[in-house]
Amino acid sequence: xxxxxxxxxxxxxxxxxxxxxxxxxxxxxxxxxxxxxxxxxxxxxxxxxxxxxxxxxxxxxxxxxxxxxxxxxxxxxxxxxxxxxxxxxxxxxxxxxxxxxxxxxxxxxxxxxxxxxxxxxxxxxxxxxxxxxxxxxxxxxxxxxxxxxxxxxxxxxxxxxxxxxxxxxxxxxxxxxxxxxxxxxxxxxxxxxxxxxxxxxxxxxxxxxxxxxxxxxxxxxxxxxxxxxxxxxxxxxxxxxxxxxxxxxxxxxxxxxxxxxxxxxxxxxxxxxxxxxxxxxxxxxxxxxxxxxxxxxxxxxxxxxxxxxxxxxxxxxxxxxxxxxxxxxx
Numbered sequence: 001x002x003x004x005x006x007x008x009x010x011x012x013x014x015x016x017x018x019x020x021x022x023x024x025x026x027x028x029x030x031x032x033x034x035x036x037x038x039x040x041x042x043x044x045x046x047x048x049x050x051x052x053x054x055x056x057x058x059x060x061x062x063x064x065x066x067x068x069x070x071x072x073x074x075x076x077x078x079x080x081x082x083x084x085x086x087x088x089x090x091x092x093x094x095x096x097x098x099x100x101x102x103x104x105x106x107x108x109x110x111x112x113x114x115x116x117x118x119x120x121x122x123x124x125x126x127x128x129x130x131x132x133x134x135x136x137x138x139x140x141x142x143x144x145x146x147x148x149x150x151x152x153x154x155x156x157x158x159x160x161x162x163x164x165x166x167x168x169x170x171x172x173x174x175x176x177x178x179x180x181x182x183x184x185x186x187x188x189x190x191x192x193x194x195x196x197x198x199x200x201x202x203x204x205x206x207x208x209x210x211x212x213x214x215x216x217x218x219x220x221x222x223x224x225x226x227x228x229x230x231x232x233x234x235x236x237x238x239x240x241x242x243x244x245x246x247x248x249x250x251x252x253x254x255x256x257x258x259x260x261x262x263x264x265x266x267x268x269x270x271x272x273x274x275x276x277x278x279x280x281x282x283x284x285x286x287x288x289x290x291x292x293x294x295x296x297x298x299x300x301x302x303x304x305x306x307x308x309x310x311x312x313x314x315x316x317x318x319x320x321x322x323x324x325x326x327x328x329x330x
Contacts, residue, residue, distance in 0.1 A: 023305040025297070027071035027323060031117065031270070031312040034075045035208050036060050036103040038082060048204035049275055050282045052314055054080055057103045064107045064114055070320050074115035076164060076312055077103055079124055080209045086127045088134055090147040093125045094154060101158040108159035117191055118155040120148055120165040120176070129206075129213040131167035131221065139221055141169050149175040152190075156180055162189040162245070168196050168221045177242030191270060192243035195231040195257060198222035201250050201276030208275070228257060235261045243267065245310070250274040252299055255306040262307025271308035273299070278314040293322055 010020050035054040037044060042056035055063055064075055079100040085092040092098055100118060108116050122144065123131045132144035144167065152163040163180075165172050173192050180188050198219040206212040223230060235246045246265055248258045249272035262269050281299070285292035296315050303311050313319075 023301055025301050025304055027319065028073050029304065029311055030072060030316050030319065031074045031076050031310055032067050032072050032316040033312060033314060034060055034063060034077050035080060036077060036099060037080045038099055046204065046208045048207045048279055049314060051317065054208065057106050060103055061106050061110045064111045068111050068114045072316060074117055075107065076117040076119065078119045078209055079103065081124045086125055088127055090122045090125050090133065090151065093122060093147060093151045096154060101154055104155055104158040104160050115161045116159065117162040117164050118160040120152050120155065120163050121167040122147060123211040124209045128215065129211050131218065132169055137215060144169050145172050145175045148172050149179040152176040153179050153183055156185040156188040160188065162191045164191040164193065166193040166196065168193065173238045173241035173243050189244040190242060191245040191247060192238040193249055194235040194238040194243065194246040195248045195261060196222050197225045197250065197254065199225065199250050199274070201274050204275035204279045228260060231257045232260055232264045235265055239265050239267055245270050247272060250277060251303045252277050255302060258303065258306040258308050268309040269307055270310040270312060271303050273303060273311055273313040273315065275314065
């Protein structure tokens with residue numbers, strides 16, 4: 001009770017504030033998204049993700065080396081598939097010599113101690129830009145499961161430490177876990193996009209992979225942003241089916257969901273600070289409307305405070321620079 005108790009005593013200096021801080025943010029908490037494209041020695045800027053690039057596999061290997069040297073312990077690899085290789089069956093997703101398996105093999109061979117996570121979904125491979133096989137104008141859940149399971153197995157064979165199904169099809173975690181177990185990949189982990197909302201904040205990511213839906217939207221399989229209890233069911237179902245890490249996506253507008261999921265499960269919880277969240281900060285900072293570094297740290301810390309053990313974020317390089325890694329640039 002005031003004046004015997006004064007909260008400001010614990011805020012008086014930076015040293016005291018750091019000493020009593022309840023939440024800590026470390027470079028090892030971060031997962032770096034990594035976009036790969038066909039070709040050699042390529043570094044393509046992504047207009048809607050300022051400061052972010054797509055890399056050919058050789059350049060992606062160099063980035064992986066650099067990130068690991070700076071303390072990043074995990075990369076999440078996505079592939080931009082040429083239009084001519086897209087169809088409605090996921091054929092290219094099952095190509096052992098395809099772009100994503102090649103990238104996984106090359107990165108894992110070059111930086112074996114780096115945790116390599118791979119995107120498992122059909123939207124980059126689909127002529128329709130949807131996460132599953134399209135029948136009429138519907139997404140065929142059960143037919144999609146077969147392809148996703150084979151895709152996950154292909155990535156495990158290529159060396160992925162974790163496969164990361166981002167599709168939100170019902171039952172895909174069980175199918176993936178079963179096929180991995182059956183083929184002897186019981187040590188390959190699954191980071192499930194367990195709580196992925198049908199959000200308006202994915203635009204820049206879809207630009208990066210050319211994966212926007214050609215018709216309709218993804219609301220029949222991604223979650224309604226009005227719902228919270230449903231998130232707990234999805235996360236708990238995925239854990240029961242064999243997920244090793246569950247993810248909430250997006251992060252900033254869903255801090256309450258991260259908190260609820262953290263209370264409900266005993267496995268690590270990841271959060272994806274998505275492309276739109278990143279782009280909004282960059283755009284506002286570019287206008288001089290906010291301090292970019294301060295906003296970045298505040299948001300990332302809030303995500304950790306809400307209960308996320310891991311954060312996938314496009315701010316990886318900015319965070320490294322802020323931590324004194326002066327060469328932290330693409």
